[in-house]
Amino acid sequence: MNSRHSLERTVPGMSCQGCVSNMRKAIQARDDQAEVTGTPEEKRLDVATKLDGETLDHLLREAGYPPGEREEASTDQDDAPEARSEHDTDDNVSSATPASEPQRERASVRRLSIGGMTCASCVKSVQKALERTPGVVSAEVNFGTHTAQVRGRADPDALIHAVEDVGYGAEPIVDMREAEQARAERDKRDYRRRLKGSAWSLALGVPLMAGTFFFHPQPMGAGQLYWLVIGLLTLAVLVFPGRHFFVNAWKNFKHHQANMDTLIAMGTGTAWLYSMAVVAFGPWLPEVARGIYFEASAIIIGLVLLGNALELRARGRTSDALKRLLDLQSRTARVIRDGEEREVEIDAVRQGDHIRVRPGERLPVDGEVTEGQCHIDESMLTGEPLPVGKGEGDEVSAGTVNGKGSLVYLATRVGADTRLGQITEQVASAQNSRPPIGKLADKVSGVFAPSVMIIAVITALIWFNIGAEPRVIHMLVTATTVLIIACPCALGLATPISTMIGVGKAAEHGVLVRSGDALQTASKLTTLVVDKTGTLTEGKPEVTESEVLEGDEREVLGLVAALERGSEHPLATALMAHAEERQAEPSEIRDFDTVTGGGVKATTSDGKALLLGNARLLEEAGIDLASGRDVARDLEEKARTVVYLTVDGKLTALFGISDPLRHDTIAAVKRLQADGLKVVMLSGDNAHTAGAIAREVGIDDFRAGLLPEDKHAEIERLQAEGEIVGMVGDGINDAPALARADVGFTIGQGTDVAIESAGITLVRGSLHGVAAAIEISRATLRNIKQNLVGAFGYNTLGIPIAAGVLYPVTGTLLSPIIAGVAMSLSSITVVSNANRLRLFRTRGDTHAGKETTTPRETKEALS
DSSP, X not given: OOSOEEEEEEOTTOOSHHHHHHHHHHHHTXXXXXXXXXXXXXXXXXXXXXXXXXXXXXXXXXXXXXXXXXXXXXXXXXXXXXXXXSSOOHHHHHOOOTTHHHHHHHTOEXXXXXXXXXXXXXXXXXXXXXXXXXXXXXXXXXXXXXXXXXXXXXXXXXXXHHHHHTTOEEEEOSOHHHHHHHHHHHHHHHHHHHHHHHHHHHHHHHHHHHHTTTOOOXXXXXXXXXXXXXXXXXXXHHHTTXXXXXXXXXXXXXXXXXXXXXXXXXXXXXXXXXXXXXXXXXXXXXXXXXXXOHHHXXXXXXXXXXXXXXXXXXXXXXXXXXXXXXXXXXXXXXXXXXXXXXXXEGGGOOTTOEEEEXXXXXXXXXXXXXXXXXXXXXXXXXXXXXXXXXXXTXXXXXXXXXXXXXXEEEEEEOGGGSHHHHHHHHHHHHHHOOOGGGHHHHHHXXXXXXXXXXXXXXXXXXXXXHOOSSHHHHHHHHHHHHHHHOOHXXXXXXXHHHHHHHHHHHHHTTEEEXXXXXXXXXXXXXXXXXXXXXXXBOSXXXXXXXXXXXXXXXXXXXXXXXXXXXXXXXXXXXXXXXXXHTTOOOOOEEEEEEETTTEEEEEETTSOEXXXXXXXXXXXXXXXXXXXXXXXXXXXXXXXXXXXXXXXXXXXEEEXXXXXXXXXXXXXXXXXXXXXXXXXXXXXXXXXXXXXXXXXXXXXXXXXXXXXXXXXXXXXXXXXXXOOEEEEEOSSTTHHHHHHSSEEEEESSOOHHHHHHOSEEESSSOTHHHHHHHHHHHHHHHHHHHHHHHHXXXXXXXXXXXXXXXXXXXXXXXXXXXXXXXXXXXXHHHHHHHHGGGGOOOHHHHTGGGSXXXXXXXXXXXX
């Protein structure tokens, strides 16, 4: 079906924008042009796609969100206020219906620790096995961490069996901290074992190679016995230090696969077998065929093991950011139950528990203070270096540190639901994802080892048939060298290692990258669209001017208080604070309703119509604003947002609301422009106020008077002009625009909706974070490209040279030993180049005074 059409589905399991994001990914995997919009409150999914209805239903079921009849909302939702705020909290978002919980669980993300992978070919084999498992929506395997991340509803045992069936090991990761510690311990053991194996191998091979210049007897008589002893010693090297190469090669052979172990085993095994044949039948072979290569087998095993050890050591530093996040999580908590204070494991803490925290201790879970006062260091979350005072009713977060004073607080979010848990989860997921630029390497690595084996056979045949004498020796040397020099490891490490370090580097700057796709797209942005309120400004407006045109001021403010109570919109908060400051009591109203992008309306107890909002709301209602036009113009010229109140069709009052710019907004905008980005401001405010803000900040291009859907359309217009657009917003009001942008940046607390709507979440409320994200993404993509060029270039040049293409010019062939050195160095070079990212400094780091982070935060922002 080629024509695009609209389909609507009721999805009972849809509870938040995270569910919508999961379904969008599943649908766009089949139709990348599909437009998917979800309304969790109504359980409605709207899809514009080329797919037929049956295919759509199948994809939704596979993603764990089967379409069906709409289910009744939970009691909590039924009891909720009729007019729900735009700014839902995490608690609102996560309160899914009971019936939807199984659906969310089935569409969950599972992580596995994978054992036995040695190169990119292994990664491809494991990934294919996982993707073929029923119920799996997507699978990503990371060679850098030897982990797999699987999304879908597949049974964990089925995933483990799928991996084992292709010759590898798998264990479920239940606790990321324990898994990271186990991986670090395993890597240490492997490092020591490979270093020891390398030492034994080179201890035999190097003296043997050096000795050939002085003592190289023919394999006859006593010389035959000498070489037999050397052959048995070399066999010991192959069987003990080099054992895993041959074991893994045999496993792959049984599963009709090939990887780097296959190439090493074939190369060293062939050299050893040929040498033993020469020792056994030396007297009957022509002199030119009596080449012995025991030292090559031993040295190659030693060099490859040495390379593996150095690679392990370098690779261990790539997940430092994740380790620091995991270290922020407490292992125990001091819980008060039944009047008793007891210390329990962190996993035993339940929502609703009361927790005591003493001075200097780290908070174990999120919660609300019920007793005591203290100052808490929140720098790991907010970037603010100064401790924040906390008292009864204030929210506190896991991972932050209590200063002086003891407090008791009520646990509201525990485990993975805490802010720290969400941040850790996102960093881990992003590090396991892979930018699209790595797809070519993935495709090549899948056929790399078999292709090299074919090239080795063709090389041997060419040398045997038309090569220079001694043909047999040349055939053996070239075929072995081709097998040894080829390095699928470099291809497998080129993308994931850089991605891990780049994502970790971003996390150190308070930037949470959602995926490798977002990381790559951010590096190509040409235009950045910013929302005004809460992005350029503090998002904490206050009423600075009020003009009552008719009636008593306290009565007017009483109407305002009645209209705005219960709302969490920043402007409503400002008006409520102003009314409370004037000690106005809320009036009685009825028929309350909200007008998207306009304001609110209601009726007084005696039937008079009330409107409170912007000029567009009143003009559409036919209200004459002439009596307040001069006052409004003066306010707008001062960059005030003007809010109008009308009673019974008459303009009654005007309020000027000021939302001050963030202290670093102007510097951050200049930094973004210096990075080559065109900055466009979108605002629902009037043109005069928006223009004044834009001029003050230094933005030339702005749009005013926009509704949320207008922002979405503006981004579409920019994209139609060929721009690659990033959008910065709060992640809730601007969710449609964030989803439409090529990359969405959320400034704020990293709530469920914010994280799911945007590709990148900024923990700190500053546009400098956007600039840092873009600069780091560009540096990461440059690094990945360097790695890919190096990996492809090495194999493209190395394999032909190993095959002997330079022999007509040089008259010599590349030694298998040199090939072993080159192969080991290629992986080490890729990992070392990726680690250069750890030294990368953003423009904000270079010009320290222009970024909001302090030197301490820059060095260790998340610890």
